[in-house]
Ligand SMILES: Nc1nc2c(c(=O)[nH]1)N=C([C@H](O)[C@H](O)COP(=O)(O)OP(=O)(O)OP(=O)(O)O)CN2
């Protein structure tokens with residue numbers, strides 16, 4: 001059997017509801033007003049070699065992500081709980097930093113990207129540099 005070159009990636013999606021408003025926008029921009037989104041965030045992991053029985057990372061080991069989202073982001077005003085202006089881009093980078101610090105050290109896989117969607121038609125991704 002020939003061995004195919006490539007890499008494995010897995011993704012886990014989470015949803016939460018939150019409100020926000022954006023500062024630093026031109027006067028009259030609709031997003032300066034407080035409004036809400038049904039956020040969808042996806043964590044993408046990769047690994048050079050699969051761990052037994054053939055996992056990048058067991059999806060079950062990502063349970064702390066769900067806990068963090070439910071406890072710190074769901075039904076909040078993001079401006080009050082994030083240290084950055086809550087754009088999708090900033091939220092994706094913030095979530096990536098949290099994951100690398102709190103979850104990744106105990107996993108066989110490593111974080112490749114975090115994608116955030118505020119609406120069904122838009123997304124922003126933070127892709128981590130090769131580590
Ligand atoms: N690059 C970014 N642009 C915008 C962001 C963002 O996080 N990154 N965020 C917003 C607002 O949060 C806004 O609520 C969402 O914008 P938009 O997709 O324009 O929302 P609409 O519901 O108006 O989208 P339509 O598909 O046009 O109805 C703005 N920009």
Ligand SMILES: [Zn+2]
Pocket residue numbers: 020031035036037118
């Ligand atoms: Zn918005």
